[in-house]
Amino acid sequence: MKQTILIWFFIFFSLGSLSAQTGEIHVGKQSSKEQRDGSPGAPFSCLEDALREAREWRRLNDPRMHHGITIWIQDGQYVPTQTIFIRPEDSGTAESPTWIKAVGNEAIFSGGISIEGWQPVKGEKRLDPAIAKHIVVADAPQAGGKYFPFRQLWVGSRKAIRAESHDDDHLPRIIxxxxxxxAAIIPNVFPKKFVYKAGMEFFIHQWWAIAQLRVREAxxxxxxxxxxxxxxxxKLQNEHPWPKPWLSKEYGNSAFRLVNALEFLDQPGEWFLDEENHKVYYYKRPDENLSKLHVVAPYLETILRMQGTLESPVRHVYIEGLQFQHSSWxxxxxxxxxxxxxxxxFLDAYKLAKPGTVDKAGLENQAWLGRPQAAVLLRHTAFTKISACRFAHLAATGIDYRAGNLKDSLNGNLFQDIGGSGILLGQFSDEQMEAHLPFQxxxxxxxxxxxxxxxxxxxxxxxEDWGTVGIGAGFVRNVAITNNELLDLPYTGIxxxxxxxxxxNAMRNNRVLKNKITRYGKYMYDVAGIYTLSAQPGTKIQENYIDSIYVSPYAHIPEHWFYLYTDEGSAYMNVSNNWFPS
Incomplete structure (x- = not known):
């Protein structure tokens, strides 16, 4: 941690001295002037307007951009109504980059919408009176004059829990x-006589992944x-062979819970969205005063997208010190x-009646896959930098370098309270490409x-998705994953x-060096601190520190875990000088 803090200080000090030579545009929440021009006294109210101004400077070859452009973001919470889009026309050059920098420590870009007007619940017959006295209710939020669904809620800095039958540490097992x-056959392990409600969902633990299924009938x-x-x-849940529901007399069957019914709202910190009546219910924690807390429902799935084309990538855009919060999925x-x-x-998956494909004679299944959304998405970029930023309170992936990223850097950032993976890099399986095929x-x-x-x-x-990873890299080359610290992970670290x-295939010459990975495998096994797949000539995995795997209460096979796991097809790598306790 000390090393990370020192790096952040160095970045701020060295780059701060450069800013005086650049043209400056300001973004701020407060301005007494009706006409905003991006000056310190009349800052633009949103990043999009500042990007437009910078784009015009470059188009017109304005002298103010010759040594670079710095867009300064004052403290405040900025709530874009649509994904912020950084295009090829926003690119800088090595001599004249575009900086987007926080002035202080609280420049927040939120994909959420506030919920206000909380009142004690009255006359709600679906709730036990002993519980109802702790429940508050508010009108559901709207965007553009319309109600919208959401699956997460944050109360102040804490994530609320979507109403559920059982908490993370006390899941029952399917029969x-x-x-x-x-169909799933489950025990009747509910406090009251079970009554099916439309909108209920079924969460199931399956070896190294989870599934979330909408219940149609009970x-x-x-x-x-x-x-x-x-x-x-x-159909997907029943036809795909890996991973599927686990049935074992020795270790126990797959763990499960039911989610999303007002009747499950029985613990502090839980919430429920009544989509039919447009109400949000919340079971207050003892120390909470909702009139003084910012309650946020996520609306945007992607807050910021930096995307060019193969011929014209987004280049030399540098982002520093911003916070990205409250994405949806x-x-x-x-x-x-x-x-x-x-x-x-899965988008489609099934077991083959007759095994075998062109690449693998023994392969007995096929699968085509989709990819979760990300709060920040980069596609067709080059020489961009993201540093000293904070990615927190997010529904799916934190940041995703999805394809065509050349020599970008992600340095000195914090990823915390994220529903999916922290960082994803490169292509995995495109929707049109079978998942087991080598990519070239x-x-x-x-x-x-x-x-x-x-x-x-x-x-x-x-x-939320226990099968996601701290850092996940697909078909990448010459990528360096170095000096990161990863901890408190439900599954694999890297x-x-x-x-x-x-x-x-396309993968080669990657570096995974000097990372520290602890407290991983909290819920899923068939797991490792560092996990690899497929041939990767020239790749080196060295000097990593891996320790302290959790004892998962739901592991399908409790012994099936590793510090470092070279799984199927792993080849042509140098794996050496890593430290494990045994």
Whole structure:
């Protein structure tokens, strides 16, 4: 941590001395002037207007941009109504970069909308009177005059818990899974007599991934309940072979819970959105006064997108000291979420009647995958820098270098309280490409190449999708993942590679060096501090420190964990001089 703080101080000191030579544009929340021109006394009210001004300077070759442009962001919470889009026309050059820098420590870009007007609940017959006295209710928020769904809620700096039948540490186990009927059989382990409510969801732990299924019907008997699910997730859950519901007399069956019903609202910190009546219910924690706390529901899935093209990438844009908060992720709301690995979810998957593909004679299944949304997304970029930023209170991925990223850097940032992966790099499986195929594009500019991820602190990620990772890299080359610290992880720390194939592909010459990974595998096993897949010539994994795996209460096989795991197809790598306790 001391090393990270020193790096941040060096960045601020060295780059601050450069700013006097650059043209300056200001963004701020407060201005007494009606006409805002981006000056210190009349700052623009949003980043988009400042980007437009900088774009015009470059278009007109204004002298103010010759040594670079600095967009200064004053403290405050900025709430864009749509994703902020940085385009090729916003690019700088090595001699004249575009900086987007925080003036202080509280320049926050939020993808959420505030909820106000909380009142004690009255006359709600669905709630036990003993519990109702702790519940407050408010009108659901609107965006553009319309109500919108959301799956997360933050009360002040704390994430609230979507109303659930059982908490993370006390999940019951399924009785069985009926693949013929595409149904889960679960015990009747609910405080009251179970009554199915529309909108309920089923969360299940499956080996190294989870699934979230929308319940279509529930058939209750004396001793058990049979759950049926909506499509497309019902078919996906039953047809994909890996990973599937775990049934084991020795270790116990898959753990589960039910989510999203007012009747489950029975613990401090839980909340429920009544979409039909447009009300939000919240069970107050004892120390909370909601009139003094900022309560936020996420609205935007991506807060900032930096995207160019193969021919014209976004270049030399540097972001420093900003905070990104309150992103949403809604695919599970409309289509469920059945994951294969590292949070990548099935679009289609099934077992092959006759095994074998061109690349793998013994492969017995096929899968096509989607990729979760990210709060910050970079595609077709070059020589960009993101430093000293904070990514927190986010629904899915923190930041995603999705494709075509050349020599970008991500240095000295904090990732905390994130529902999915902290950082993703490069292509995994495109939606049109079968997941087990080696990736070797004709145009190598599509690859994420030479990106440096260094000195970042990543903790408390994957707190909704337990199968996501701290840092995940797919088909990447010349990437350096160095001197990062990762802790409090539900699954793997650093995952490098994709494809499950020994065939030489686009991956090569990656570096995973001097990272510290502790307190991982909190819920999922078949896990490692550092995990690799597929052939990666010239790759080095060295001088990493890995320790303190959790004892997962739900591991399908309690012995199936590793400090470093070279999984299927891993080849042509130098793995040496790493430290583990045993």
């Amino acid at each position: 069985n899974w009926d693949f013929k009927q595409q 058939v209750v008997t004396k001793d058990s309940t049979t759950l049926f699910f909506h499509e497309p997730e019902g 809604l695919r599970p709301h409309y289509a469920g979420h059945v994951a294969l690995q590292a949070g990548m979810y 594009p004709n145009n190598e500019r599509i690859l994420t190449d030479g990106v440096v991820v260094s000195n970042n602190l990543i903790q408390d990620i994957g707190n 995952s490098l590679g994709w494809g499950w194939t020994p065939t030489v």
